[in-house]
Amino acid sequence: MTFVITEPCLGTCDTSCVDVCPVDCIHGPLSVEEIEQIKLDGEEAKLADIQLYIDPAICIDCGACEPECPVEAIFDEYHVPDKWSDYLDKNAAFFEE
Template identity: 55%
Template sequence: MPYVICAPCISTKDCSCVDVCPVDAIHPTKEEAAFSEEKQLYIDPDMCIDCGACEPECPVEAIFEEEYVPDKWSNYIEINAKWFQPK
């Protein structure tokens, strides 16, 4: 089960999670052009190896393993995945 970034990341975007991800599954990073216009960061479900390293790093508890995403944020599972699909 991949991890998912939910609503608390919006406007926080401090990138603590990006620094610990061993497979660079979290985007956009500060080096990417899309960073400034995106409200939040997203986890690529196909890249994520479910290591859990990012979850405790988030200062606003925005990251959950997919099966533990709170019901009120269940739409973020699709929101994360969609960001990585061809536009």
């Protein structure tokens, strides 16, 4: 099993999930530091197309990230809402690049 980050993360990028992950398997196109700087600069619009992803090869299914997300973007792979089922592949694909 793995956990999956879905659409509500887009443009939110709160990064709370990153802080609690014991195996550091949550990453995105920008680092946490870059995201924080963008928010400090008041340039949140730059994050509109940005989200973070969970590496399914490293995730140990601990579930620690799920309750930390303020926008309820994280699901275990068996409970991803149908409308966001493509995010299973999107998360995996990010780490194949």
